[in-house]
Amino acid sequence: MADLKIGFIGLGIMGRSMSRNLRQAGYDVTVWNRTAAKMAEAEAEWGAKTAASPKEVAAHSDVVITMVGDTPDVKEVVAGEEGVLAGARPGTVLIDMSTISPEATRELAGLAQEKGVAMLDAPVSGGDVGARNGTLSIMVGGEEEVLGKVRPILEVMGKTIVHCGPIGAGQTVKACNQILCGLNLLGMVEALAFAKKAGVDLEKMIQVTSQGAGGSWALSNYGPRVIKGDLDPGFSVRFQQKDLRIVLHEAERMELPLLGTATVQQLLRSVQAHGGNEDGTQSLIRVMEQLGNLDITPKT
Numbered sequence: 001m002a003d004l005k006i007g008f009i010g011l012g013i014m015g016r017s018m019s020r021n022l023r024q025a026g027y028d029v030t031v032w033n034r035t036a037a038k039m040a041e042a043e044a045e046w047g048a049k050t051a052a053s054p055k056e057v058a059a060h061s062d063v064v065i066t067m068v069g070d071t072p073d074v075k076e077v078v079a080g081e082e083g084v085l086a087g088a089r090p091g092t093v094l095i096d097m098s099t100i101s102p103e104a105t106r107e108l109a110g111l112a113q114e115k116g117v118a119m120l121d122a123p124v125s126g127g128d129v130g131a132r133n134g135t136l137s138i139m140v141g142g143e144e145e146v147l148g149k150v151r152p153i154l155e156v157m158g159k160t161i162v163h164c165g166p167i168g169a170g171q172t173v174k175a176c177n178q179i180l181c182g183l184n185l186l187g188m189v190e191a192l193a194f195a196k197k198a199g200v201d202l203e204k205m206i207q208v209t210s211q212g213a214g215g216s217w218a219l220s221n222y223g224p225r226v227i228k229g230d231l232d233p234g235f236s237v238r239f240q241q242k243d244l245r246i247v248l249h250e251a252e253r254m255e256l257p258l259l260g261t262a263t264v265q266q267l268l269r270s271v272q273a274h275g276g277n278e279d280g281t282q283s284l285i286r287v288m289e290q291l292g293n294l295d296i297t298p299k300t
């Protein structure tokens, strides 16, 4: 499979590591990034080829992967004038691994199909560490036969690869993942506030509850960081809000009330209003501290 030529668009926190892993697995990788300095780094550090546009990447590739920011960004790099579809040959496979709207994904797949390009949506979970270590969870939507062709490529980047259903289903499952992340985050900060107000030791509370039925990834990973005052991003408030916007938009379309998710989104809006857009999502603790008039994170 390593003879397939891969194009990779978007060398951000995630894309940089994912494309490097593909190159190191022996694939021929051509990259494009909006900010050219990141392409130069990929060329110098691990031997990526570079291109002048997504269109040019597609012209050199059998499989094109996009890992950019939000829905409009994917639309631009895929369907824009200089986008992937302007340069792709029939038979090319396009894999979008960004987290975007399932509805927009289906629209893009329709445009791709008109050019003879098969599209998969393959958003990921596992963060920057998962991207670096090639251990992402990858949620795939699209035709199973197409996934079969590119599975070895996905296996370089992830350790759990699940076909979730037709095109858009990967993004739908990713939206479920973000609902869970948001509500577990809220559970973590409320438990910390309750423990603090009641005067029990926060570390002991985390130690024991994280092993029981109330445990969560948020509690095990963010809880200890919050009580040390570490609010640096793993995953930024900006990105979590993008993802919750996608969730709530889809929920509105389906006429599904999601009370908990909407509450988390509004509380994170307060983090943003206080200048925390680029902080980690665990900075939700700041809002909890204000609401409860208590201090949990050490103040510098």
Ligand code: NAP
Pocket (backbone or CB within 6 Å): 010, 011, 012, 013, 014, 015, 033, 034, 035, 038, 067, 068, 069, 070, 072, 073, 074, 076, 077, 097, 098, 099, 100, 124, 125, 126, 127, 128, 234, 235, 239
């Ligand atoms: P990031 O570090 O902000 O990088 C975003 C990348 O997209 C950059 O290469 C940026 O180019 C490019 N980009 C953005 N808008 C563009 C546009 N309009 N045209 C062309 N390129 C554009 O983001 P990231 O953390 O790698 O995340 C990428 C995707 O993965 C997002 O959809 C995110 O939600 C998802 N994700 C992230 C994580 C995580 O932990 N970070 C986890 C799971 C999923 P420039 O270099 O020019 O800015």
